[in-house]
Amino acid sequence: MNDVMTALSARTSPLPQFIGAEIYRGSTYGPWHPLRVPRVSTVMDLSRALGWLPPAQFITSPRAKTAALTGYHTAAYLAALQAAEAAQTVSDAVRARHGLGTPSNPVFSEMFRRPATAAGGSLLAGELLKNGGIIYSPAGGTHHGLPDRANGFCYLNDPVLAIQSLRRNGAQRVAYVDIDAHHPDGVEHAFAQDPDTLLISTHEANRWPRTGAITDQGAGQVFNLPVPAGLHDDDMALILHELILPAVTAFRPDAIVLQCGADAVLEDPQSRLCLSNNAHWAVVAALRDIAPRYLVLGGGGYNPWSVGRLWTGVWAVLNDHEIPDHLPDQATGVLRALRWDGAPKRLQPQDHWMTTLRDAPRHGMIHDAVRSGVAQLKPRIVGA
């Protein structure tokens, strides 16, 4: 038995666990914000409509206590965030220092409780994975949060808290893989100099937050691959097989955290990447059996149909459920009930958004920038 098999056999929980909560249903960052759309509630409803979410696999996310958040965030920031939720307003000084009450991180009614619930899920995941297993928390993945300030729609950084929790619970070496359209600046900030945390990110070049240069090395374990507009499934397959899998495998992680942001698909309004959801599912599947602990988080994703379909498919992949070509009525009902006020003109709802989970694959010639970027990073993989 090789090491991976030994590690996998240590898993005590045979079924993947889904961490969710009702706080995400109906909560919104405001009528003009990209996060005005439902996301996690759609995944829960679709998964239940398909018979994929029995009570034995669902865990209601606890809300993190403030003290549990101080592993990454400052006490002053946490106090300001709670005060802002209570008062539903912030002073100019708080806005300037902590980034609260801004267009991207507005004051809204659950502005502490909602991210603290996602963070509670990530902290719990680290504990539940102590003896191995697979956990999916689509509300997680808020990878831009900084210690003392909100950033990029993120109030808290639950991926950082998840990695800290995994480490407290026995996972020394953690591989963090991030396929969101945006660079995880908050996670790199936390772990760039930690040789026990592998950081791999693909993100659209020249897009906010404009961090994540290919030349970043951290302690030698930081791999940033900026990708060109138009990135398609064949590009991502090359990245997966030539960069992500060799790097993760060579690292011999005790745990893998995948941030599976859904904003790199063609129908998302916040990027110019053109993946289909098949690309994300391929990454989810490929990373599933490499380490004894596997935590899959959400992230970006601003088209209510594409994010709901993609993230429900992630749960199917984790459970080996076959994805039907056509959804049953109860599931199409969930999708037909969604609304997207202020949708961009190019993204008017299409019929297959209502009746399927799987997109048509998006093939193409490999972009030169993808090939050259992978070639530049590959020699840095230790042992490859």
Ligand SMILES: [Zn+2]
């Ligand atoms: Zn993003």
